[in-house]
Amino acid sequence: xxxxxxxxxxxxxxxLKKVDAEKALNATLDSISEALVEGEKVQLVGFGTFEVRDRxxxxxxxxxxxxxxIQIPASKAPVFRAGKTLKEEVNK
Numbered sequence: 483x484x485x486x487x488x489x490x491x492x493x494x495x496x497x498l499k500k501v502d503a504e505k506a507l508n509a510t511l512d513s514i515s516e517a518l519v520e521g522e523k524v525q526l527v528g529f530g531t532f533e534v535r536d537r538x539x540x541x542x543x544x545x546x547x548x549x550x551x552i553q554i555p556a557s558k559a560p561v562f563r564a565g566k567t568l569k570e571e572v573n574k
Contacts, residue, residue: 528567
């Protein structure tokens with residue numbers, strides 16, 4: 483399912499026009515992104531949790547030259563953990 487498929491489903495289930503569904507979805511995604519950038523955790527009870535995890539700097543191998551060791555810098559990675567209700571729905 484891509485974004486336009488998701489928008490069609492949202493519009494169908496909510497009774498909104500596709501334009502309004504797109505505004506709502508974009509506002510939701512923007513709000514989640516802004517919270518993550520600020521270092522906040524976003525919890526949607528029953529669905530899951532979005533958070534940012536720090537990744538340490540580490541050494542890696544250059545795939546083109548396996549003998550070459552490269553430094554991979556520290557970074558932050560957005561992560562999603564599914565909630566209990568979502569896990570149960572998927573595993574029915």
